[in-house]
Amino acid sequence: MSSETILGIDPGTNLMGFGVLRVEGNRAVCVDLGVIDLRNLADPYAKLGRIHERVSQTIEFYRPTCVAVEAPFFGKNVQSMLKLGRAQGVAIAAATRHGLPIHEYAPMKIKMALTGQGSASKEQVADMLQRILCLSEGEMSMKMDATDALAAAYCHFLQMGRPVSDSHVKSWKQLARMQGKI
Numbered sequence: 001m002s003s004e005t006i007l008g009i010d011p012g013t014n015l016m017g018f019g020v021l022r023v024e025g026n027r028a029v030c031v032d033l034g035v036i037d038l039r040n041l042a043d044p045y046a047k048l049g050r051i052h053e054r055v056s057q058t059i060e061f062y063r064p065t066c067v068a069v070e071a072p073f074f075g076k077n078v079q080s081m082l083k084l085g086r087a088q089g090v091a092i093a094a095a096t097r098h099g100l101p102i103h104e105y106a107p108m109k110i111k112m113a114l115t116g117q118g119s120a121s122k123e124q125v126a127d128m129l130q131r132i133l134c135l136s137e138g139e140m141s142m143k144m145d146a147t148d149a150l151a152a153a154y155c156h157f158l159q160m161g162r163p164v165s166d167s168h169v170k171s172w173k174q175l176a177r178m179q180g181k182i
Contacts, residue, residue, distance in 0.1 A: 003022055003023055003024050004022070004023040004065045004066070005020060005021070005022050005023070005031070005062060005063060005064040005065050006020070006021045006022075006023065006028075006064060006065070006066055006067070006068055006153040006156050006157060007019075007020055007058065007059065007062060007064035007066070007067045007068070007095075007100075007153065008020070008021070008067075008068045008069075008070075008149040008150055008151065008152035008153025008154070008156070009055070009067060009068070009069045009070065009088075009091050009149050009152065010070045010145045010146075010148035010149040010152060011069065011070065011072065011084055011087040011088035011091055012038075012084070012087060012145055013038060013044070013047055013083045013084065013086075013087045014037075014038055014039050015035045015036070015037055015038065015039070015143060015145045016035065016036040016038065016051060016054075016055075016087060016091070016145065016149075017033070017034075017035050017036075017143065017144075017145030017146040017147070017148050017149035017150075018032075018033065018034060018035070018036065018055075018058055018146065018149045019032070019033040019146060019147070019149040019150025019151070019152070019153045019154075020032045020033070020058075020062045020064065020150075020153065021150070021153040021154060021157055023157060023160070028133065028153075028154060028157045029133070030133045030135055030139065030150065031062065032062070033140075033146040033147065033149065033150045034143075034146050035143045035145050035146050036050070036051065036054045036055075036058075038050055038051070044083065044086075047087070048086060048087065048090045051087055051090045051091055051094070052090045052091075052093065052094045055090075055091045055094035055095065056094045056097070056098070059094065059095065059098045059100065060098075064100060065100070065101075066100055066101045066102070066103060066156070067091075067092075067095040067100050067101070067102050067103070068103045068104075068105060068152040068153045068155060068156035069088060069091065069092060069102060069103070069104050069105070069152060070104075070105060070106075070107055070110060070148060070149070070151075070152045071088075071104050071105060071106045071107065072084045072085055072088055073107050103156050103159070105152055105155050105156070105159075107148075109155065110125070110148075110151050110152055110155045111124075111125055111151075113151075113154070113155040113158050113159075114128045114129065114132075114151050114154065114155065115128050122144040122147070122148065123144075125147060125148070125151050126140065126144065126147040126151075129147055129150055129151060129154060132154070133150075133154070
């Protein structure tokens with residue numbers, strides 16, 4: 001049986017998160033997560049070039065079978081939305097250049113898939129990922145952009161119709177009991 005690998009991307013013009021999940025049968029395993037740091041580049045077009053370069057390198061290194069991208073959040077600042085849309089478009093272009101299928105998920109859908117709440121905080125999403133994927137503190141990135149990207153990949157894993165993970169948690173209720181909240 002061949003395994004699938006999902007590259008999750010959280011687009012950004014200063015920090016772009018990525019997360020890589022390998023699907024093994026009916027479970028997801030975190031391979032890597034991190035950020036592409038663009039803060040040292042002042043030229044917005046240089047940032048876009050770097051995004052394309054680094055996403056391409058990430059694809060060539062991890063050889064994903066598909067890409068899950070977090071859709072831009074529609075806020076009130078139009079300029080921010082344009083910049084974010086450009087970053088997302090360049091990341092998608094890099095993936096399509098490598099022939100990968102793209103799956104786009106709204107932030108609310110990702111949060112709902114991971115926590116059961118569309119209004120969950122980034123910290124709640126990261127905490128749930130850590131628990132579901134059985135990651136240690138050291139494996140978790142301190143950058144929420146990285147965990148957001150991993151969440152996009154995990155959301156796609158769930159959309160594939162697979163069980164939650166290889167962990168012993170089989171339901172949200174069971175997880176709440178384990179955490180002493182029920």
